[in-house]
Amino acid sequence: MNSIILLTTFGILNLFVGFRKSNKLVLPLVFLFLVVVLLANFYDWNNTQTYFEQMLTVDNFAVAFTAVVVLTTILVVPFAKRYADEQNESLAEFFSILLFSLVGAIMMVAYENLIMLFVGIEILSISMYVLAGSDKKNLKSNEAGLKYFLMGSFASGILLFGIVLIYGATGTFAIAEINSVATTGSADALTSPLLAMGLLFTLIGISFKLSAAPFHFWTPDVYEGTPTLFTAFMSTVVKTAGFGGFYKLMSVSFAGAYDIWFPTLVAMTVITLAIGNIGAVAQNSFKRMMAYSSISHAGYLMIALLSFNDRSENAIFFYSLAYSVATVAAFGILKIVSDQRDDISYNAFNGLGRTNPLLAAVMTISMCSLAGIPLTGGFFGKLFIFSAALEQNILWLIIVAIIMSMVGIYYYFRVVIAMYMREPSGDRLKVDSSASFALIFIAVLTLILGIFPGLFSDIL
Amino acid sequence: MSNLTLYLLLWPTIAGILILFLKGQSAKRTAFGAALIEFFMAILAMIQYEPNAYRQFTFDHTWIENFGINFSIGMDGISLLLVFLTTFLVPLIILSSFPHSYKNPNVFYALILFMQTGLIGVFTSFDAFLFYFFWEVALIPIYFIAGIWGGERRILITFKFFLYTIIGSLFMLVGFVYLYFQTPGTHTSDINAFYQLNLSATDQSWIFWFLFIAFAIKMPVFPFHTWQPDTYTESPTQATMLLSGIMLKMGIYGVIRWLLPVVPKGVSQWDTLVVVLAIIGIVYGAIIAIRQSDLKRLVAFSSISHVGLIAAGIFTLTEHGMQGGIIQMLSHGINVVGLFFIIDIIYRRTHTREIANLGGITQTTPALSIFFLILLLGTVALPLTNGFVGEFLLLSGVYQYNNWMGAIAGLTIILGAVYMLRMFQGVMFGEQNNVTATFHDLTRLEKAVLIPLVIMVFWIGLHPNTFMSLTEPTVGHLLGIINR
Numbered sequence: 001m002n003s004i005i006l007l008t009t010f011g012i013l014n015l016f017v018g019f020r021k022s023n024k025l026v027l028p029l030v031f032l033f034l035v036v037v038l039l040a041n042f043y044d045w046n047n048t049q050t051y052f053e054q055m056l057t058v059d060n061f062a063v064a065f066t067a068v069v070v071l072t073t074i075l076v077v078p079f080a081k082r083y084a085d086e087q088n089e090s091l092a093e094f095f096s097i098l099l100f101s102l103v104g105a106i107m108m109v110a111y112e113n114l115i116m117l118f119v120g121i122e123i124l125s126i127s128m129y130v131l132a133g134s135d136k137k138n139l140k141s142n143e144a145g146l147k148y149f150l151m152g153s154f155a156s157g158i159l160l161f162g163i164v165l166i167y168g169a170t171g172t173f174a175i176a177e178i179n180s181v182a183t184t185g186s187a188d189a190l191t192s193p194l195l196a197m198g199l200l201f202t203l204i205g206i207s208f209k210l211s212a213a214p215f216h217f218w219t220p221d222v223y224e225g226t227p228t229l230f231t232a233f234m235s236t237v238v239k240t241a242g243f244g245g246f247y248k249l250m251s252v253s254f255a256g257a258y259d260i261w262f263p264t265l266v267a268m269t270v271i272t273l274a275i276g277n278i279g280a281v282a283q284n285s286f287k288r289m290m291a292y293s294s295i296s297h298a299g300y301l302m303i304a305l306l307s308f309n310d311r312s313e314n315a316i317f318f319y320s321l322a323y324s325v326a327t328v329a330a331f332g333i334l335k336i337v338s339d340q341r342d343d344i345s346y347n348a349f350n351g352l353g354r355t356n357p358l359l360a361a362v363m364t365i366s367m368c369s370l371a372g373i374p375l376t377g378g379f380f381g382k383l384f385i386f387s388a389a390l391e392q393n394i395l396w397l398i399i400v401a402i403i404m405s406m407v408g409i410y411y412y413f414r415v416v417i418a419m420y421m422r423e424p425s426g427d428r429l430k431v432d433s434s435a436s437f438a439l440i441f442i443a444v445l446t447l448i449l450g451i452f453p454g455l456f457s458d459i460l
Numbered sequence: 461m462s463n464l465t466l467y468l469l470l471w472p473t474i475a476g477i478l479i480l481f482l483k484g485q486s487a488k489r490t491a492f493g494a495a496l497i498e499f500f501m502a503i504l505a506m507i508q509y510e511p512n513a514y515r516q517f518t519f520d521h522t523w524i525e526n527f528g529i530n531f532s533i534g535m536d537g538i539s540l541l542l543v544f545l546t547t548f549l550v551p552l553i554i555l556s557s558f559p560h561s562y563k564n565p566n567v568f569y570a571l572i573l574f575m576q577t578g579l580i581g582v583f584t585s586f587d588a589f590l591f592y593f594f595w596e597v598a599l600i601p602i603y604f605i606a607g608i609w610g611g612e613r614r615i616l617i618t619f620k621f622f623l624y625t626i627i628g629s630l631f632m633l634v635g636f637v638y639l640y641f642q643t644p645g646t647h648t649s650d651i652n653a654f655y656q657l658n659l660s661a662t663d664q665s666w667i668f669w670f671l672f673i674a675f676a677i678k679m680p681v682f683p684f685h686t687w688q689p690d691t692y693t694e695s696p697t698q699a700t701m702l703l704s705g706i707m708l709k710m711g712i713y714g715v716i717r718w719l720l721p722v723v724p725k726g727v728s729q730w731d732t733l734v735v736v737l738a739i740i741g742i743v744y745g746a747i748i749a750i751r752q753s754d755l756k757r758l759v760a761f762s763s764i765s766h767v768g769l770i771a772a773g774i775f776t777l778t779e780h781g782m783q784g785g786i787i788q789m790l791s792h793g794i795n796v797v798g799l800f801f802i803i804d805i806i807y808r809r810t811h812t813r814e815i816a817n818l819g820g821i822t823q824t825t826p827a828l829s830i831f832f833l834i835l836l837l838g839t840v841a842l843p844l845t846n847g848f849v850g851e852f853l854l855l856s857g858v859y860q861y862n863n864w865m866g867a868i869a870g871l872t873i874i875l876g877a878v879y880m881l882r883m884f885q886g887v888m889f890g891e892q893n894n895v896t897a898t899f900h901d902l903t904r905l906e907k908a909v910l911i912p913l914v915i916m917v918f919w920i921g922l923h924p925n926t927f928m929s930l931t932e933p934t935v936g937h938l939l940g941i942i943n944r
Contacts, residue, residue, distance in 0.1 A: 353608075373596055373600065373626075375596070375597060375600075379596075380524075383589075383633070383637070386634070386637055390634075390637050395634075399634070405630060406623065406627050409622075409623060410623065417607070420608050421607050421608060422615075453524055454522075454523065454524040454526070454527075458525075
């Protein structure tokens with residue numbers, strides 16, 4: 001709860017900074033705010049409390065996922081230095097929106113009541129609609145904002161409809177009570193069409209936010225049009241919070257209905273993996289590749305959800321952490337490269353290993369992590385997910401996932417090849433010290449996750 | 461010094477990181493020094509090693525506690541021999557690169573040392589996930605070495621190699637994860653727990669393929685070899701030496717350590733098929749080698765042939781076959797590194813590897829000719845050289861397994877002589893031409909690389925017991941597990 005209160009207060013405070021019309025203060029201040037939030041968040045560790053008539057619970061689960069989203073945001077901030085230098089007139093507002101959106105993300109992992117889940121999703125989504133269109137002079141950004149908004153509000157409607165149907169079937173919004181009605185109440189509650197439809201509509205609404213197929217169509221266009229910095233935020237924070245919330249919903253409310261949602265979700269997982277990975281291969285733009293890659297990672301996370309055993313929770317947490325950190329680095333470097341070379345294709349990275357060894361090294365580590373190669377966090381993320389699924393005896397799904405991982409290596413390594421094995425296409429890029437520092441931190445963290453996974457693998 | 465394995469593992473990493481910060485060509489001398497220190501540590505381990513005790517110089521530490529995954533390393537006879545091979549060859553490979561001046565030498569040599577860590581890790585891990593971890597750690601540096609410093613078609617070809625091996629490894633990973641969940645109680649990935657598993661024949665049958673594909677790609681066994689000739693040809697010579705001299709032994713080692721004892725029932729279902737594939741590889745590799753005009757490709761294909769014989773021998777599950785396979789790993793590593801070095805010497809002086817463009821080199825180079833001939837005779841398994849010991853044991857193993865297969869596998873001796881002598885004749889004898897007329901003999905540096913190799917050729921050939929006595933108890937122990 002500390003984090004929600006602090007974020008709200010800081011968001012408002014930050015707006016006042018915007019009145020000064022000087023951007024020098026904004027980034028250091030936001031950075032400071034977020035660090036304070038991250039530290040205050042840990043105060044709630046092992047100290048479970050419920051709020052608002054038991055509509056929100058801050059337990060270790062919520063604290064852990066809050067830590068991931070806040071940490072991710074902290075890592076995004078240093079890459080915004082250029083906005084500050086260019087005197088972007090609405091910088092303070094953007095970062096206030098970012099802070100507010102985190103409140104939504106936290107509510108999505110701390111809710112005890114479907115209404116809170118919906119409110120959380122909306123807080124996060126509406127912020128994202130604004131940020132997607134924040135590059136006002138860029139036609140693509142406008143398109144992204146509008147597209148995301150239209151599709152997103154449509155999905156919200158479906159989600160709300162689903163929640164209402166669940167209410168109709170069970171007579172409650174509280175997720176724990178839904179469970180008791182669904183499993184121990186009347187015997188036919190589980191098989192009632194009302195509940196099944198509600199579950200399905202909720203699934204669709206959430207899948208849209210996670211960019212899981214077949215509700216992923218907005219992803220490439222929106223990612224491409226959104227300013228890179230906010231794409232980084234969108235692909236990590238929204239997904240992490242979404243999966244945290246999704247897992248909580250399924251494990252608390254619908255654990256008894258596993259057999260009902262398993263076939264639907266398993267089918268979605270397979271097509272998500274296939275569309276994400278195969279779609280990424282066909283891209284020539286690095287940014288669009290990352291969009292498809294983000295779809296594919298939703299697929300891997302869904303495997304953990306499908307395994308649905310005592311390993312799933314930790315697997316989702318670890319994977320989200322490893323994925324978020326690596327993705328922020330990839331988008332951060334893309335921002336540096338594309339700002340100066342005015343190109344978002346793979347060619348923009350040519351020869352980066354020669355001109356900017358640090359950028360290339362961190363990018364390589366991130367790509368290895370996303371591809372799931374040992375020494376990096378991504379490897380153990382995948383290992384934990386595969387272990388969870390094997391324990392549940394869904395071997396065939398893992399084989400599909402493995403084949404898709406191989407495809408993944410192909411497109412992730414295209415950028416590594418461009419960086420190290422092709423001739424430079426420009427001069428040395430300027431990287432400011434805050435971004436360099438963030439990148440080094442990310443690289444070290446990814447390696448720590450990959451060499452000492454035990455530190456984070458069993459905290460929930 | 462009971463933690464010798466740990467030191468062997470850490471030293472190249474530390475040295476490699478230090479070398480990254482060096483500027484200019486001093487990196488190569490530092491790397492050579494570091495590799496020599498590593499070699500002396502391995503010698504120390506060989507001296508202290510007690511052949512009849514099973515695993516020594518162990519180091520166990522919990523790695524991922526709640527998963528029962530341990531950082532457990534150590535050495536038995538087979539590990540020790542391969543660690544010896546690695547530490548013996550790496551300094552020579554670094555030394556052989558001295559005449560080249562690669563761009564960014566600090567990165568180049570650091571990557572070689574990082575790869576050495578991976579290789580030693582593979583040979584000393586006694587935990588499945590640790591083994592997998594090092595397996596990939598060894599792969600990444602060699603990908604960059606081959607991809608950055610390789611020839612013109614390097615990008616596509618090294619990427620193909622990378623994808624191939626990763627695909628194999630991922631299958632291995634699934635196999636390991638499955639086995640891990642079959643261990644009783646709180647699961648563990650310790651090798652002994654894997655050895656004690658008693659799985660159904662059906663399970664073993666598919667796990668066999670999951671593991672085998674990974675190892676077969678690395679070796680490579682026919683028909684998983686298609687990446688190999690291209691990669692060997694396009695990589696810089698030092699990378700080719702690392703790949704052929706050491707890295708392919710990872711595959712064979714994997715079979716001996718992680719495949720045969722873990723899924724013996726799976727092996728008994730498929731061993732005939734594997735031996736047949738391996739024998740096809742022997743003949744196929746040799747015949748293609750005869751047709752090659754490029755020296756590097758010729759040795760690459762000959763390597764497929766030799767590895768085929770090792771694979772066939774090991775899968776016979778006889779003591780002769782196993783011992784022969786292990787000693788032949790050592791011999792093949794030494795011979796193939798020597799041959800690639802000689803090809804490198806020829807290429808540096810003439811800028812061609814086409815046999816047709818060469819000839820008459822013997823007339824100006826007595827030393828080179830002698831060294832070349834010795835290594836070549838070692839490769840074709842002349843008695844008293846290193847190749848003979850292994851090949852004899854392997855063939856007798858295959859013969860015990862099946863007479864006919866033994867006879868076909870025996871063709872390797874004849875075919876090997878054909879392509880090797882044809883190569884020697886085309887390159888070294890005949891008329892000098894304008895490319896080879898100015899060919900000068902070996903420099904002191906080049907001799908310094910070749911002399912240790914040739915000493916080893918004779919040492920193994922004349923007194924194989926130095927090495928075979930190290931591995932004999934371990935092989936017996938493993939065969940005991942396999943045939944239980």
